[in-house]
Amino acid sequence: MAGTAAIVGTDPLTLADLLRVANAPGFDRWQEQVRRTGGCSDPIHLEGMTTTRDAKSGQVLYSYSTQGEPGGRLRVACGNRRASRCPSCAWTYAGDTFHLIRAGLTGDVAKGTPVTVRTHPKVFATLTAPSFGPVHNRPTKGVCRCGTDHPEDSPLLGTALNPGTYDYAGAVLWNNHAGDLWRRFTIYLRREVAARAGLSQKEAAEVCRVSFGKVAEFQKRGAVHFHAIVRLDGPDGPETAPPGWASVALLTDAIQAAANRATVPLPPSGDYP
Structure with missing residues (x-):
């Protein structure tokens, strides 16, 4: 067993467990569940039953129980977006x-x-956190x-210099x-777009929708930042044309102004005013 395990690149205990699962009566169904989760590395295990009845007659239209599943459980994908937690689900999310x-x-x-949305004004914007202090990095030049030329996998990248x-x-x-900063940014952006069009927010909303x-x-430094596509549509969304005053220049200026205005007031805490 040890020699066989070494050949397939695993240990004897794991190989024995794999053989046990492969020879179990419900292996085909278990394999189907794994396939349906897309190879999720940390699937959610559901147990229970569900019954659908006709509202008037009470007749059972559909009934399902996990008791008939391998191990009495139904496996569904975790849906985590982080590749460090589940590469498979993160890949699916990225593709979607x-x-x-x-x-x-x-x-x-x-x-x-x-x-027709191809002709609507749109801007690709990156909203980045301010500096909290210099960190180790790999600049394009130098x-x-x-003073160190860090390799790409250096654990120092993103950590504080001081x-x-x-x-x-x-x-x-x-x-x-x-x-919350993103939420406030979207609020201010609608205001800034309306102001540049010379309209009130209500008037602007009647002729233009800001879509995100x-x-x-x-x-690398551990700070969240946003990549966003911001588009100006007509009042009913992408199916309608934006007003004549809507332009990339106007939208760009409004985005910059809204980003500068977006703040979240916080109460002082301890040594932090």
């Missing part, structure tokens, strides 16, 4: 996001977005401020309130 963003840029009738002066509290607060598509990701 790509197609949604692409549809918002070029149109996709199959996804309910007309191809070397890191510490931990004693780095604003760790600010970094934590930024990540904790990043979602965004993803959030962590930088």
